[in-house]
Amino acid sequence: MSSVFGKPRAGSGPQSAPLEVNLAILGRRGAGKSKALCLTQLTVCVVEDTYSSEETVDHQPVHLRVMDTADLDTPRNCERYLNWAHAFLVVYSVDSRQSFEGSSSYLELLALHAKETQRSFPALLLGNKLDMAQYRQVTKAEGVALAGRFGCLFFEVSACLDFEHVQHVFHEAVREARRELEKSPLTRPLFISEDRALPHQAPLTARHGLASCTFNTLSTVSLKEMPTVAQAKLVTVKSSRAQSKRKAPTLTLLKGFKIF
Numbered sequence: 001m002s003s004v005f006g007k008p009r010a011g012s013g014p015q016s017a018p019l020e021v022n023l024a025i026l027g028r029r030g031a032g033k034s035k036a037l038c039l040t041q042l043t044v045c046v047v048e049d050t051y052s053s054e055e056t057v058d059h060q061p062v063h064l065r066v067m068d069t070a071d072l073d074t075p076r077n078c079e080r081y082l083n084w085a086h087a088f089l090v091v092y093s094v095d096s097r098q099s100f101e102g103s104s105s106y107l108e109l110l111a112l113h114a115k116e117t118q119r120s121f122p123a124l125l126l127g128n129k130l131d132m133a134q135y136r137q138v139t140k141a142e143g144v145a146l147a148g149r150f151g152c153l154f155f156e157v158s159a160c161l162d163f164e165h166v167q168h169v170f171h172e173a174v175r176e177a178r179r180e181l182e183k184s185p186l187t188r189p190l191f192i193s194e195d196r197a198l199p200h201q202a203p204l205t206a207r208h209g210l211a212s213c214t215f216n217t218l219s220t221v222s223l224k225e226m227p228t229v230a231q232a233k234l235v236t237v238k239s240s241r242a243q244s245k246r247k248a249p250t251l252t253l254l255k256g257f258k259i260f
């Protein structure tokens with residue numbers, strides 16, 4: 001018997017595969033999503049804006065995949081992460097009220113999605129740029145209140161300065177996802193690719209009137225299983241976001257790996 005995240009579990013020997021956790025990072029642009037990614041030592045850009053990292057959480061191996069989303073001002077093409085993630089990290093910047101308001105839209109979107117699918121999806125609210133506290137536009141109490149409204153964990157961090165705290169947040173996200181997976185294991189998460197029509201999806205906006213979320217019509221996408229890391233390394237990054245990030249000094253990866 002071995003333990004998974006500190007809990008003894010029958011039938012899982014030392015050879016058991018690491019827990020697979022998909023985490024989507026949401027938030028308005030400039031909130032520091034990519035910076036937070038960088039500092040958690042996510043090492044390989046697997047495909048487009050999805051990164052992969054082997055983590056150890058509570059002495060147990062975890063294969064963590066993180067999608068660094070790139071919405072402009074409001075949630076867009078939400079299905080691609082709603083259908084994929086086990087947990088969500090909603091990031092705002094403490095020196096930007098706009099980004100805080102944006103994070104509230106994301107939490108509303110997640111609440112709608114949970115209602116619609118009758119599942120709960122762990123979300124963590126992260127106030128970033130704590131080192132800019134002298135320019136605060138959002139108080140800690142407001143962050144706590146928003147997180148309380150949606151029943152999610154709340155943290156304030158500086159992605160720039162506090163690597164360990166950011167890593168702690170990611171590990172908390174893994175723990176939350178693990179709890180949810182233990183309650184109701186999902187089938188393997190799906191990955192949206194761009195080649196075939198997806199017949200059964202109707203826009204969530206239409207059903208809920210969420211004007212702020214522009215959904216992909218999905219006329220040219222299909223759901224596929226997420227590629228394994230080994231396969232995915234062969235995928236050429238075509239995303240403008242990942243490529244533009246190559247120019248950003250903040251995305252110099254810490255372990256000597258490159259985005260490719």
Ligand SMILES: Nc1nc2c(ncn2[C@@H]2O[C@H](COP(=O)(O)OP(=O)(O)OP(=O)(O)O)[C@@H](O)[C@H]2O)c(=O)[nH]1
Nearest residue numbers: 028029030031032033034035070129158159160250
């Ligand atoms: N002072 C400070 N700056 C930060 C911090 N995190 C990120 N930044 C800066 O904020 C800017 C935006 O950071 P990104 O990580 O690109 O933000 P993003 O949310 O990924 O933004 P988009 O790529 O536009 O979606 C960059 O100049 C970062 O260096 C932080 O903790 N403190």
